[in-house]
C-alpha cells in the first residue's frame with residue numbers, strides 16, 4: 001500500500017503552474033543591443049529563469065531523480081538564451097567537484113555552438129539549426145561532476161543551399177573574415193572566387209566583415225577555454241575550407257557527373273589530405289566506392305544490389321557535390337561536439353542529472369511577413385517543436401488526469417482539444433505502430449512514411465505524396481476546417497498544416513520533397529574521405545567517429561565514460577536499434593523521426609520542466625494570404641518603429657492558445673498542485689515530529705493508515721492535505737527510492 005498526500009492549492013499560493021515558466025522577451029525577437037540581453041522583467045525584478053533552475057536542482061537533490069528543462073517557443077523567442085542562462089546558473093550555484101565544469105566553459109560552449117550551429121534568418125540573427133541536450137551530472141552532495149552534450153537533427157543541407165535572403169552557418173563567414181594570412185595561404189583561401197561559393201563570404205557592409213573577424217577571434221578564445229588545441233582547430237578549418245572549395249568547384253549540369261572547375265576541386269582534395277581521384281570517386285562514383293569497400297570488408301554482391309535499389313531516384317551532379325559538402329559538415333560538427341565533451345568529462349561518481357533541451361523554434365514565413373511557402377527543413381523543425389509540445393501536453397494534462405482518476409480525486413476538467421498529437425500524426429503516423437483514431441485506415445500514413453515509400457517507387461512524384469497525404473488527413477464537409485489538421489491549397493503542390501493547435505497554420509510547398517527524402521550517397525561517403533586522410537591531424541580528429549555504428553551517424557555526442565553518460569548513450573542507441581530495418585534502408589525521413597524518438601526516450605523518464613518563450617511583437621503578421629487560411633486574430637499588420645514596442649496582443653494570444661497555457665493554469669487551480677508519496681513525506685518531515693513519523697511508519701505496515709495520517713497532519717496544522725490510499729502501480733512497485741525510473 002502506498003499513501004499519497006495531496007496538498008491543496010489554498011496552501012500553496014506561490015507554487016508554479018503547469019507551464020513552469022513563461023518568458024516574455026522585453027525587446028522583441030532582436031535585442032536593440034545584440035549580445036547584451038537585459039535580464040530583467042518588465043517590473044525590474046530579477047529574472048525568474050534562475051528560480052526554475054533552482055527548483056529543478058532542489059527536486060534533483062530531494063528526490064534523487066533526473067530532471068529535464070525544455071525550452072519551447074517560436075524561432076527568435078529566446079530559447080537558446082534561456083538554456084544558456086539556466087546552465088550557467090546551475091553551475092554557478094552548485095559548483096563543480098574539480099573545476100571540470102565551469103561557467104566560463106559553459107559560455108565558451110555556447111559561443112562555439114552558435115558559430116557552428118546557427119545562422120541569420122528572418123526570425124533571428126542567430127537561429128539555431130540543430131537540437132541539443134546538455135546534461136549536467138551531479139554528485140550525492142549536489143556538486144557538478146561532469147557534463148555531456150548530445151546533438152541531433154542538424155540542418156546540414158543548409159551548408160549548400162539556403163532559402164533566399166538567409167545565410168549559411170555563421171562559422172563560414174567568421175572563418176573567411178578572421179583567418180590569419182599564413183593559414184589562409186595554406187588553405188588556398190587567399191584567393192577567393194569572384195562569385196560566392198555556397199553563399200559563403202558575403203558581407204553587405206565592410207563593418208559586417210569586421211564583426212565576423214572579431215567573432216572569429218572570440219571563437220578561437222572559446223575553443224582554447226575548452227582545451228581544443230591549435231592542431232585540432234587547424235584540422236577543423238581544413239574541412240571547412242574544403243567545403244568552400246567544393247562550392248567553388250560546382251558540378252557540370254549536363255553530361256557526365258563531374259566537377260565543373262577542376263582546380264577548385266583539386267584544392268578541396270589537397271586541404272583534406274586526399275588524392276583528387278579519391279574525392280571524385282566519393283562524390284560521384286558511389287557504385288565504384290561500394291565495390292571497393294565491399295571487397296575490403298568481404299561482403300557479398302547481394303548487399304550491393306540492396307544499396308543500388310535503396311538509392312531510388314538517380315542523383316544529379318549538383319546533388320552529389322551538395323551531399324559531399326553537407327556530409328563533411330555533419331562530421332566536423334560531430335567532431336566539435338566530441339571535443340566539447342572531452343573538456344567536460346570526468347570519472348567522478350554521479351547521482352542524477354539535469355538535462356537542458358534546446359531546439360530550433362517554431363517557424364512560419366508568415367511571422368516575418370513573407371509570402372513564400374515553408375520548406376521541408378522548416379517542416380522538420382516544426383515537427384521537432386510539436387513533438388516536444390506533445391510531451392508537455394502528455395505530462396501536464398494526460399498524466400495528471402490519469403493520476404487523479406487512479407486515485408479517485410474528483411477534479412472537474414476535460415482533456416483539452418485538440419492535442420498537438422493531431423499535427424504530429426500528419427507527419428509521422430504509422431498505422432502499424434500505433435492504435436488508429438476512430439475511422440482511421442491502415443493506409444493512412446504520415447508524411448515521413450509516405451515520402452520514404454514513394455522515394456523507392458520508380459516514377460513517383462511529389463504530387464502522389466500530396467494526394468496520399470490529403471486522402472489520409474484532409475477532412476471534407478461542414479465544419480471540417482475546424483477539425484482538420486491539413487488542407488490542400490489552391491496553389492499546385494501546396495498544403496497547409498494547422499500547427500499550434502490550429503492557431504498558427506503553415507503553408508508548405510512540396511516541390512522537390514521526394515528528392516529530399518532520397519538518401520544522398522555522397523553525404524554517406526563523406527566520413528570515409530576524412531577517415532582515410534593522409535593528414536595526421538585530420539585522422540586523429542575523425543578516427544574516433546569511425547568506430548561508431550553508422551546507424552548513429554546523425555547523432556553527435558555518443559561518447560562518454562561516466563555511468564550517467566553511458567546510460568544516456570545506451571538510451572539513444574536503443575531507439576535506433578528498435579527500427580533497424582529503416583536504418584539499413586537509409587530511409588531519410590524515418591531517421592528524422594528516430595532522432596526525435598531518441599531525444600524523447602532520453603528525457604521522458606525524468607521530471608520535466610518547461611519554459612515557454614513568447615515573442616511579444618513579431619515583425620509582421622500578414623493578412624489573408626492567397627491559398628492560406630489566416631485566422632482573424634492573425635490579420636494584424638503593424639509598422640515597426642525603433643526601440644521597445646508595445647506588445648502585439650493578438651499575436652501573444654495566438655502563442656498562449658497554441659501552447660494550451662490557460663488550460664494548464666486552469667487545471668492547476670482546480671486540481672491539486674503537488675503530490676507526495678509517503679516515503680518522500682516521511683523524509684521531508686522527519687525532523688518536525690518524530691513520533692508522528694513513527695506512527696506513519698507503522699500505518700504503512702497495516703494499521704488504519706487514513707486515521708493515523710489525518711491525526712498526524714492535524715498535528716502539523718496541514719488539515720487541507722488530501723489523503724489518498726491506493727495500491728502501488730507496477731512501475732512504483734519495482735521502483736527503489738534513489739534508483740532511476
Ligand SMILES: Nc1ncnc2c1ncn2[C@@H]1O[C@H](COP(=O)(O)OP(=O)(O)OP(=O)(O)O)[C@@H](O)[C@H]1O
Pocket residue numbers: 024025026027028029030031034035036037038039073074075076077078079080081082123124125126127128129359360361362613
Ligand atoms: N529576454 C530577452 N530580451 C531581449 N532579447 C533577448 C532575450 N532573449 C533573447 N534575446 C535576443 O533574441 C535573439 C534570439 O534569441 P535566441 O537565439 O535565444 O532565440 P531562440 O528562441 O533560441 O531562436 P531559434 O529558435 O531561432 O534558435 C538573440 O539576439 C538574443 O540576444
